[in-house]
Ligand code: FAD
């Protein structure tokens with residue numbers, strides 16, 4: 001499938017009205033290989049998923065690609081585990097629902113994260129103390145040179161919201177399928193945010209389905225629905241700092257929260273920093289800071305990508321001036 005001068009408005013959750021010179025979609029690995037061999041992918045190129053972590057600031061003068069590789073296949077099974085090989089174009093939350101419906105543990109804390117399975121493996125999506133890299137065993141790819149390669153989990157270089165596929169030199173590598181290993185007798189991860197307290201209200205030992213439903217419920221209350229308010233989730237990554245920096249900062253800002261990291265550093269919630277700068281619920285032109293979660297920047301209606309970037313820069317400057325710490329966008333800006 002190929003289109004010229006193609007509108008991207010329906011392909012980015014920020015709701016930015018831009019176009020791509022061309023847009024191609026493929027439904028199989030063979031389909032992608034023949035697009036490459038036929039020279040159908042003109043440079044520059046950009047592989048997108050459902051556009052829930054993208055911010056376009058201008059038309060894309062090149063080829064935008066999209067995977068419509070579907071399918072969830074059980075490729076290995078034992079008494080303890082089930083390995084599922086999943087097409088990059090499967091909607092992430094459909095996959096989570098598939099797992100929960102079959103009593104498979106490991107994906108439930110990542111319920112209702114927008115996007116597709118391929119991008120989940122690129123982004124190393126995370127929520128409520130879980131990351132997709134906890135369950136990924138391998139990532140199948142095809143490069144612009146037409147070379148197939150399966151990356152083992154270790155080769156994916158996963159860390160907090162990062163993978164090898166986010167590196168600029170890896171933008172010629174496209175994820176086609178992802179292998180994930182789920183547990184048949186797992187344990188639930190509940191010690192995060194409001195999750196445990198919400199589940200306690202239900203009484204008894206929580207089930208897999210209750211965890212999923214509770215997370216969906218919390219997220220629906222706290223986050224803007226992109227179908228109603230344009231956004232790309234958390235605009236910034238939580239910054240990390242040394243324990244010494246944090247101790248010094250605490251003398252000036254005694255309420256500053258932090259979470260200890262395994263490497264001895266600390267993570268500071270960026271939403272708190274932004275709120276302390278007075279930006280929660282505020283707007284700059286048609287771009288705003290969401291009133292229920294300051295980490296989320298929103299499109300108040302027909303904003304351009306540049307207006308969102310201007311707000312982002314203003315917020316970053318305010319945080320740097322008040323706290324002496326940098327916050328950087330998580331969202332991919334083009
Ligand atoms: P896109 O935004 O289209 O692309 C993301 C990146 O992946 C781009 O760099 C793109 O080039 C690359 N990419 C996409 N597909 C491929 C492929 N097949 N091969 C190679 N590269 C590819 N994120 C979290 O981690 N946790 C959350 O809890 C969370 N909550 C969110 C809530 C809301 C309301 C919104 C709008 C976003 C949220 N996000 C969250 C961010 C977003 O959902 C994730 O980053 C998601 O993985 C993006 O998926 P996508 O399919 O929309 O990818």
Ligand code: NAP
Pocket residue numbers: 126127128129191192193194222223232233234235238259269270271293330
């Ligand atoms: P929250 O629970 O109010 O927590 C605020 C921040 O504190 C989060 O950024 C989270 O870090 C951190 N945090 C909370 N409890 C923690 C713990 N026990 N250990 C370590 N860190 C802790 O956050 P929220 O906005 O409602 O989001 C809930 C979850 O969904 C979070 O995990 C968040 O990352 C995820 N989420 C992500 C996006 C996105 O676009 N990336 C958007 C919405 C929600 P972490 O962010 O590192 O988890």
